[in-house]
Amino acid sequence: MAVIYDRVALIGLGLIASSMCHAIRRAGLAREIVGYARSAETRATAREIALCDRVTETAAEAVAEADLVVLCVPVGAMEAIAAEIGPHLKPGATLSDVGSVKRAVIDAVAPFVPAGVHFIPAHPLAGTEHSGPRAGFAELFDNRFCILVPVAGSDPAAVARLADLWRGIGSNVDEMDADHHDLVLAVTSHTPHLIAYTMVGVADELRRVTDSEVIKYSAAGFRDFTRIAASDPTMWRDVFLHNKDATLDILGRFTEELFALQRAIRLGDGDHLHAYFTRTRSIRRSIIEAGQDTDEPNFGRSKAKKT
């Protein structure tokens, strides 16, 4: 594949940046990848594993002469890093990010984007519970969506170029408005993470009572919760602090449904439970039929009906 950006600078060398490094290299989409990380330890690791072509000591040095700069730090750290690099961005360059929340990142970063720099926020819908520069792998974005959230007046050619990069590293690309993005993600990612954190917390409380039975007999469903609940605490603290309204809205709806199910159990209302579970089962099946579940053995291969 052809080079899309001569020089790409990645700020924050964690799971997402390191995966971008591997994936951009795999597809040959940049002539040079420059990385910057705040901690000396992360910079040393990145150099040791030759993650990027060059690791710089400052963010300003990393972005100088870069054609694409991607902020890969937690959402709450975006403003400070934008303020630091703003004056050093090259005219005509594209500034993007991978934050899990979009409205708060746009509000925090936009004031520091100089005229002549294209600011195009983005969010790859792919991740794992691991973090840091060793966690990345080239296949992370394969068959996943990357949502681009162009701001008012974005240059269509710059948006198309960034979309080409994400397609080149395996993603499907969609565009969305920031507020809509934050609501959709509150449903599909943020609130589910909060529920997983809560359930694992409840089990942890129980463990003190039942002396490790929870761990010993943990079944697949709970194990999946523990994987999600092992995700980075800083990243998730920032997600909830910066997508407050949408998360509280969805959490309110969740609690109402939970109380309705709790009531059905108390009243022995099997019809209510059966009807509810039938509806939710059909949702899972439609996701698989649409070929969106990469954990499903038939993903991307068939639309075979399951019984």
Ligand SMILES: NC(=O)c1ccc[n+]([C@@H]2O[C@H](COP(=O)([O-])OP(=O)(O)OC[C@H]3O[C@@H](n4cnc5c(N)ncnc54)[C@H](O)[C@@H]3O)[C@@H](O)[C@H]2O)c1
């Ligand atoms: N992990 C996921 O599943 C996932 C998926 C999609 C998007 N994201 C988003 O991508 C971004 C990065 O997440 P990640 O999973 O790669 O995290 P990570 O913890 O693996 O890496 C984050 C990097 O940012 C650096 N950092 C932290 N605070 C900083 C600060 N104040 N100033 C400068 N650097 C700082 C860390 O040292 C680290 O290098 C986040 O905004 C997150 O919301 C994460």
Ligand SMILES: O=C(O)C(=O)C[C@]1(C(=O)O)C=C[C@@H](O)C=C1
């Ligand atoms: O698979 C996981 O570990 C994830 O949680 C990834 C996940 C998600 O909720 O799907 C988490 C946060 C992101 O912003 C995007 C993707």
